[in-house]
Amino acid sequence: MRTIISTFLLLFAFSSLFGQDTGQNFVTSDIDNFWTAYDKIRSTNDSTLQYQYLNKLFIEKGSPGLKAIMEAREYTSKSYVDAINHYPLFWNSIRTNTLKAKGFAGEIELEVNKIKNIYLGLKPAKIYFTVGALMTNGTTLDGKVLIGSELALTDKNTNTSEFPKNISHLRRFFDTEPIKGVVFLNIHEYVHTQQKTTIGNTLLAQSVLEGAAEFVAVTATGKQSETPAIAYGKQHFDRVREVFSKQMFNLFTGFWLYSSAENEFKNRDLGYYVGYDICEKYYQNAKDKKQAIKEIIELDYNNNAELYKFADKSGYFALPLKKLKKQFDNSRPTVLGISQFKNQDKTVDPAITQLTIQFSAKMDKRFRNFKLGPLGETNVLLIKKFVGFSEDGKSVTFEIELKPNQHYQLIVDDKFRDESGVSLKPYLIDIVTANN
Template identity: 55%
Template sequence: MKKLLLILSLFLAITSSFAQENEKNTIITTDIDNFWTAYDKIRLTKDTTLQYQYLNNFFLEKGTPGLKAIGQARNYTAKSYIDAINNYPLFWNSVRANTYKVKTLSKQIFAGIHQLKQLYPALKPAKIYFTIGALRTGGTTLRDMVLIGSEIAMADKSTITSEFPKAFSNLVTYLQNNNTENTVLTNVHEYVHTQQKTNQADNLLGQSLLEGVAEYVSVKATGRKSALPALSDPSLDQEKVKDRFSRQMFNWFSGYWLYSNEENEFNLRDLGYYVGYNICKKYDEQATDHQLAIKEMIELDYSNPAELYAFVDKSGYFNAPVQDLKARYEKERPRVISVGPFKNKDQEVDPGTTELRIEFSVPMNTQIRNFKYGSLGPDHFPQINKLISFSPDGKTAVFELKLKAGQSYQFIVGDGFRSQDRISLQPYPIEFKTRDK
């Protein structure tokens, strides 16, 4: 009996040691300690040469692959860090204690990943790097790496943001509503992203579903509640959200639906996550094999229209087939009615023409415009210097134009133009030729 107990104790010790080592190799936090070592030295001197030397010696050169990856993903430079450290000392001092809490959360995060593995047995290994950035992301992914900007992810309403410039207003709003208790769910969400085929879909529908899958699967795996405000707002008109989303979901840009604090009629951000989450919920509810449903969600090709539309239709979330909604979208898209003072395809345009007038079918967003090269490339793109004016009704825009004599021009009024209802313009190609002097 004693021998059996000894063997069992040894087995449990080995299992526990293996689990700890596996956790250590999955969740890496050394960048946090290195950053604060460098930070303390940097704050002791005004000598910028020494500041850069401390940053390099104690942080950047000792950095994990995750630090290098988040730097690549967000274009961080040594100057990014030095400027952030020198400009916002109150912020850094107030967030410091929270960043150390990451180590106490590691076991919970690792347990969440283990639960995800039970739900999705095909789970591929990935590493979670809790690093420190320069205030450009709280979390992202790159290949098989989850990259957490701990200075944002671990901040909360107690974090001091009074030093931040006006350009950081969106970040201030985010930090005021952030809660470090959501860190476990956030990390499992990001871990799901490392399993998906892409992190960038071709349109709003695909991107919202991509995010919705990560949120739904992480909630189901961990048993924790989503922090999405929309999911706990009883006053939210779900049918109205569905209708507005369906009219914009083929846009290539995300508008207020994702990653934005842009004002909207619902007074809620991240509603694209909400829509994607509920598509997944409906899909799972009608499935007979729930593990297979999770597998299909994660392995979906979000940029393949046939796969994407079939998945959404099978969920039954919308009141019409996606192809019918796409046809309606194309019918409702704003269009270019005419250009002036010359006609499109005119071969005798006066080279002294200094303005381009574009008339649209509906009132347009006057703050956003977009021109693209035609198939002939940049050599045939006219010099469009600036917007001169938009008509009061938003239907006519006038741009400053500079032309050369005897030159053929070709360009596209691009789908970055959008209506006041946030629907992308049907691209409109323009061709013309100026006469010789």
């Protein structure tokens, strides 16, 4: 009798959050469809047939979650066909695990319901266990939780022997046994569906919104985060904070999030730690804990005034955010000029074939980027070829193409950065070439 009662109460709790039909809010049909398509694709070497099988048996039958994860990660039919053909040992090694997805429904729904104990404003969201092409284990879009089962349901037995260097980092991820943490992953992603945005416009904003989801998931479930970066960050608090403070106003996330780029810490995703620690300290300092959770979830991460006030109240940083922002602005490298002509010159020789940009600091030679100027594509200064950075990193040269009597523009973008990771102040090249 106790079992019947407890089961009834559990189902009532689920239905109060997810609606009467919990199955409608936990979707795994894409996994079955994928394997049907996979078997047909592997049965032939005819590429035309392969694409037909993929589209007819998988994509066209796909759930809204499949459509969303394809949009979020820009997956195409080619993404899937290439992954299937290049990594058959990988796919065969994860098949059994992916078919276990349905078995997680009850536990995930129970853990999601725990969020409501600390956040009364919790809104329902559908969870889709779908299949991607090796770019995310979990994300959200338009209020949907999107699980990339091909990554989220892996373990140490997953075969990566076919993987090229650019995805070799997944070996370390699989060795952490992601399938054991898939319930917690869903709670993290579910929190994202409650936030105002999942795209921050600065490194700080993105780190706090990710850290918020992780912290709320930990607080609601009582489970520890399995993100290695959080434990590492706490052990190396001073140095991580120092380096992050110098880069956090960048408009890109660098090595701090979603990247295995080389860095002095030899750890990825440390932005999760910084955001987590900010939220944890904010929560610890608050007298009303439920109000603090509400403020963490509902924070407008892209409103700098709100974000800075939130970070300051946490006490994480050594100085107020306004002072740190001023220091950042003063530290940004600048373009000193162009070797071949003066900027805004209206008589530039159209025979010039090279452009050498001079910087105020040594730049990180791995990064460069340009944007269109205000006059748009019709007036863009065409870059033909990257020649290279100077040995000291304080200049970079490109081959260009100029025509007589033309107005050219090009923005040297802030994705150029110095050796300490601080972004360049954007610089508009604006010239007019002379008549021949």
